[in-house]
Each structure stands twice: as C-alpha cells, then as structure tokens.
Amino acid sequence: MTTLRLILGDQLNPCHSWFQEQRTDVIYVMMEIRQETDYVLHHAQKILAIFAGMRDLARVLKTQGHRVRYLRIDDVHNRQSLPANLDALIEHYEAACFEYQAPDEYRLDQQLATWCAQLSIESRMVDSEHFYTARDAAARQFSGRKQWLMEHFYRHMRTTHDVLMDAHKKPSGGQWNFDHDNRKRWPGTPFEPEDMRPRHDHSALWQSIVEAGVGSFGKPDAEQLAWPLNRHEALQQLEDFIELALPHFGDFQDAMSAHAWRMFHSQLSFAMNTKMLSPREVVDRAQAAYRSSAAPLPAVEGFIRQILGWREYVRGVYWAQMPGYDLLNAFGHDLPLPSWFWDGQTQMRCMAHAIGSSLDNAHAHHIQRLMVIGNFALLAGLDPAQVHQWYLGVYIDAFEWVELPNTLGMSQFADGGMLATKPYVSSAAYIDRMSDYCKGCYYDKKLRIGERACPYNALYWDFFLRNKQQLEANHRLGMVYRTLGRMEEADVVALQEQSATWRGNLDAL
Incomplete structure (x- = not known):
C-alpha cells in the first residue's frame, strides 16, 4: 500500500518526524508549480530561493534513502496545479493514502481540505511541528475581547515557555519590555x-524559471544568491548573527541608514518561515547568548519578542480572522500604487532606499517596512489590498499568515484597530530622528507646504483631518487633534490642498 506525502515549498524541515525512518511504501512529493508562482507577482529571489531550497531538501531526502517524486517547473508531466498533479500521481502510483503537513496559508488549507474531501482514498493532515502554538491559541486567549493586544500574549508566552524568566517567575531584568532602550539612531x-x-x-534554475513563463520583479541576483539553501546554512547564519550582530541589535533595531541595508538585523525570517530553522532553537540560542553575557538583555529581549511574541501572535490573528481579513479597508482607501513601487525611482530619499533595497535584496527590515513604506501608503491612502499584494510578493520572508496581519493590521490599520492601538504614521520628524535619509533629499523635512516640502508632512496632517470621525476618540491621538485644533483655518486649508496635490499625482514624487 503506497502513501503519498506532500511537502510544500515552505515546509523545508529535514527534522520533521516523517523523516525519522525510511519507508519503501512512502513517496514524498514536491512540486514547483505556476499555481504558487502566479497567485501574486513575486520577487525573483523569492521564487529562486524557495525552488533552490526545495531541490536541496529533495536531494537530502534521496541521499537518506527516502523515495521522492520531484516535479520541476519545466517538467513535461507538470500540470502546474496542486490538485491536478496530485490526481495524476495518485493514479500513477496507485496510492492508497495521502498525507500532508498543515499548510500555513488559508488558501492552501482550504484547497487541500476541499480536494481531500472528494478523494476515494484515505487522507490525513499532520502537524508541521514548527510553531510554539496551535492555530487557535490566540483566539482562545483573546476570546470575547474587541482588541487583541500582543503584549498580553507575549507575557503569557514568556511565562508558559520559561523564556527570559528568573528563578522567582519574574521577567529577567525586572521588566517585560526594553523597547525604550532600543530606539537609538x-x-x-x-x-x-x-x-x-x-x-x-x-x-540555470533562473533560466528554466524564465523559459517556463513565470513572471517576477526585482533583481534576480541569480549568480550570487545569498539566501540559505538548507538547514546547515541557516544554522550558520544564526550563529553569525548571534556573534556579530545580536550584541548591537537592540540599540539600533529601529535605526535606518542609506549606508547600510542590513544594519544588525538577523535576516533569519526566510529560514524560519520555510522551516529550515525552528523558532524554539532560535529563541533558545538568543537566550543562551544573554545567559553567557555574549549579548545584553535589551537586545536579546527585543529579538525574542519578535519571534516568541509577535510571530506567534500574528499567526493567531491570521487564523482567527480568515477568511475575509484580506478584504478589510477601514478607511476606504483606494489609490493605486505609484509606479515607483516597482522601480524605486522617487525623489523621496527614504522611499528610494527602502524600496530600492526591497527590489535589490527581497528584504527590508521592519522599520523600513512599517515607518517608511507602510507609513507613506497609509498617509497617501493607497488601496490596502494592493499594498498587501506588493508586500506579499516583494519580501522573501512574506507568506500570507505572517505578512497579512502585519500589513493590513499593523501597517495600514485596515482592520480598524483590532491589532494595533493606533495608526503607525508619522511626519518627516520621525524618519529624520531615526535615520540619515533626510540629509541630501530633494524634499525639505522642515517644510509642510510647497514643491520642495517633504510629502510626509502635509499627508500626515491631512490623514488625521480626513479620518477625524474615526480617530478623534482614540486616547493615543489626543495630542494630534489638540494640535490641529490650535491651527489657523488658513493653515489647515493649505495643508489639505498640498496633500491633495501630492495624492493627485503620486507618480511624480
């Protein structure tokens, strides 16, 4: 009796219990398909890195004695969709059972569940053995609450898993959060x-992708791709981060510079989101660095919070709110993305660098994503669905379960405040405080009105004017509306007119 086991492109974990024994009656199925390359337009490096990682895992499994059926993008037998390929393989191998690891994206979860329901053979879904929490953990914890605060979830996770806790069950260092120490320029x-x-x-892989007709954007960098192929390389990347960058990560985790695109960030999210690395081993390794005095507590806490807290939390939000979360648009924003989202050619130096880095490297760190690109998108009123699709496509670590809540909830406030307590927006002042982007920019950070005024400034005030009815009662925005209330009417009108000029011709910025 033959069993087919499906391995998806973000399930590249050679340590899964499936692989602990070699079974001649099990065939592992992996496939490069247009269904997955085409559902949004992806960055070239994302397609390359995932396919390369898949091929490497297939090689490892074959070396270990497992049976593997691998369908390449240009295979003549490749029907380019998951159900069509699986139907053909079940018939070819006369399989009596089908198994798959729980997908992390709702669309794949539903597709496979629907397909399995019509199968005439046995089928089952198993755990991916990756996350700390179950899909519904956050929903259970926040049951009945209108707002889901990550801080509550994070403290629960720290306590439950005994991470950065002292002998008396108190947080190491006497506090849960060291954000205040982690905001240096x-x-x-x-x-x-x-x-x-x-x-x-x-x-060669890139050539086959192109010849297969797969669309993409961004710099392929096919001859020198730097993303890990496998667990071995990902573990080495983790060690390099712990030794070289973690000691300074905390101080500068919110800093930005035109002279450094990586700063002190780990860039481990691709390896984790494809499951080459587990969150537990990354958290344990960072905690060990603190315990051995190799890295300071504020740096380690800030890094661990991103994984043990935020990463698990947004996954819980995703599964609790799908389907439909991707359609939310609390402000009714509908402007299309400016053309420079696809080439980085804008006179705003901060956006040129953040988007340029994204296009060149398939990566930008969280403050560039949130407070430069996302900030502008929200202030300008870009369509959140288009913003979501761009983020999902451009970043190598973007899979919908983690990207969608970050983009629509945290960045675009499209859920009306379920995830974030206020919109994360700023004028030029924040960007200038945390970066060197404003120096040498075509636009003047100090000006609100005029051709050379920084667009963030007028857009910032106009955003709060446009959305006063929805936001004025937010207790975290009281100062904003008090400031607006003290402005002369002529100044308010000038800001609105300047914003309308920018929003009416975003491509020219």
Missing part, C-alpha cells in the same frame, strides 16, 4: 557586520 559605528552568507549560482 545609528551614528555609523559600530560598523555593519560583514554579510557572511554563502553565495550560490542559480543561473
């Missing part, structure tokens, strides 16, 4: 660590 030193990731030549 980077002066240029200490220097950005050398990028130690190995480079791989995937020119």
Whole structure:
C-alpha cells in the first residue's frame, strides 16, 4: 500500500518526524508549480530561493534513502496545479493514502481540505511541528475581547515557555519590555557586520524559471544568491548573527541608514518561515547568548519578542480572522500604487532606499517596512489590498499568515484597530530622528507646504483631518487633534490642498 506525502515549498524541515525512518511504501512529493508562482507577482529571489531550497531538501531526502517524486517547473508531466498533479500521481502510483503537513496559508488549507474531501482514498493532515502554538491559541486567549493586544500574549508566552524568566517567575531584568532602550539612531559605528552568507549560482534554475513563463520583479541576483539553501546554512547564519550582530541589535533595531541595508538585523525570517530553522532553537540560542553575557538583555529581549511574541501572535490573528481579513479597508482607501513601487525611482530619499533595497535584496527590515513604506501608503491612502499584494510578493520572508496581519493590521490599520492601538504614521520628524535619509533629499523635512516640502508632512496632517470621525476618540491621538485644533483655518486649508496635490499625482514624487 503506497502513501503519498506532500511537502510544500515552505515546509523545508529535514527534522520533521516523517523523516525519522525510511519507508519503501512512502513517496514524498514536491512540486514547483505556476499555481504558487502566479497567485501574486513575486520577487525573483523569492521564487529562486524557495525552488533552490526545495531541490536541496529533495536531494537530502534521496541521499537518506527516502523515495521522492520531484516535479520541476519545466517538467513535461507538470500540470502546474496542486490538485491536478496530485490526481495524476495518485493514479500513477496507485496510492492508497495521502498525507500532508498543515499548510500555513488559508488558501492552501482550504484547497487541500476541499480536494481531500472528494478523494476515494484515505487522507490525513499532520502537524508541521514548527510553531510554539496551535492555530487557535490566540483566539482562545483573546476570546470575547474587541482588541487583541500582543503584549498580553507575549507575557503569557514568556511565562508558559520559561523564556527570559528568573528563578522567582519574574521577567529577567525586572521588566517585560526594553523597547525604550532600543530606539537609538545609528551614528555609523559600530560598523555593519560583514554579510557572511554563502553565495550560490542559480543561473540555470533562473533560466528554466524564465523559459517556463513565470513572471517576477526585482533583481534576480541569480549568480550570487545569498539566501540559505538548507538547514546547515541557516544554522550558520544564526550563529553569525548571534556573534556579530545580536550584541548591537537592540540599540539600533529601529535605526535606518542609506549606508547600510542590513544594519544588525538577523535576516533569519526566510529560514524560519520555510522551516529550515525552528523558532524554539532560535529563541533558545538568543537566550543562551544573554545567559553567557555574549549579548545584553535589551537586545536579546527585543529579538525574542519578535519571534516568541509577535510571530506567534500574528499567526493567531491570521487564523482567527480568515477568511475575509484580506478584504478589510477601514478607511476606504483606494489609490493605486505609484509606479515607483516597482522601480524605486522617487525623489523621496527614504522611499528610494527602502524600496530600492526591497527590489535589490527581497528584504527590508521592519522599520523600513512599517515607518517608511507602510507609513507613506497609509498617509497617501493607497488601496490596502494592493499594498498587501506588493508586500506579499516583494519580501522573501512574506507568506500570507505572517505578512497579512502585519500589513493590513499593523501597517495600514485596515482592520480598524483590532491589532494595533493606533495608526503607525508619522511626519518627516520621525524618519529624520531615526535615520540619515533626510540629509541630501530633494524634499525639505522642515517644510509642510510647497514643491520642495517633504510629502510626509502635509499627508500626515491631512490623514488625521480626513479620518477625524474615526480617530478623534482614540486616547493615543489626543495630542494630534489638540494640535490641529490650535491651527489657523488658513493653515489647515493649505495643508489639505498640498496633500491633495501630492495624492493627485503620486507618480511624480
């Protein structure tokens, strides 16, 4: 009796219990399909890295004695969709059972559940053995609450899993959160660590992707792709981060510079989101660095909060709110993305660098994503569905379960405040405080009105004017509306007119 076991492109975990024994009656199925390359337009490096990782895992499994059926993007037998390929393989191998690991994206979860329901053979879904929590953990914890505060979830996770806790069940250092210590501007030193990731030549793979007709955007960098192929490389990347960057991560985790695109960030999210690394081992390794005095507590706490807290939390939000979360648009924003989202050619230096880095590297760190690109998108009133699709496509670590709540909830406030307590927006002042972007920019950070005024300034005030009815009662925005209330009417009108000029011709910025 033959069993087919499906491995998806973000399930590249060689330590899964499936692989603990070699069974001649089990065939592992992996496939490169247009269904997955085409549901949004993806960055070239994202397609390359996932396919390369899949091929490497298939090689490892075969070396270990497992039976693997791998369908390449240009395979003549590849029907380019999950159900069509699985139907053909079940018939070909006369399979009596089908198994798959729980998908992390709702669309795949529903597709496979619907497909399995019509099968005439046995089927079952097993755990991916990756996350700390079950899909419904956050929903159970926040049952009955209108707003889901991550801080409550994070403290529960710290206590439950005994992470950064002292012997008396109190948080290490006497406090749960060291955000206040982690907001320094980077002066240029200490220097950005050398990028130690190995480079791989995937020119042949890229050629096959192109010839198969797969669309993409961004820089392929096919001859020197730096993203990890496998668990071994991901573990080395983790060690390099712990040694070279973690000690300074806390101080500068919110800092930005035109002279450093990586700063002190780990860039481990691709390896974790494809399951080459588990969140537990990453958290344990960071905690060990604190315990051995290799990294300070504020840095380690800030890093661990992103994984043990935020990553697990947004996954819970995703599964509790789907389907339909991707359609939310609390402000009714509907402007299309400016053309420079696809080429980085804008005179706003902050956006040119943040988007340029995204297009060149398939990566930007969280403050660039939130307080530069996302900030502008929300202030300008871009369609949140288009913003979501761009983020999902451009970032190598973007899979819908983690990207969608971050984009629609945290960044675009499209859920009306279920996830975030206020819109994360700012004028030029915040960007200037946390970066060197404003220096040498075509636009003047101090001006609100005029051709050379920084667009963030007028857009900021107009955003709160446009959405006064929805936001005025928010207790965290009292100062904003008090300031607006003290402005002269002529100044308010000038800001609205300036914003309308920007919003009416975003492509020209």
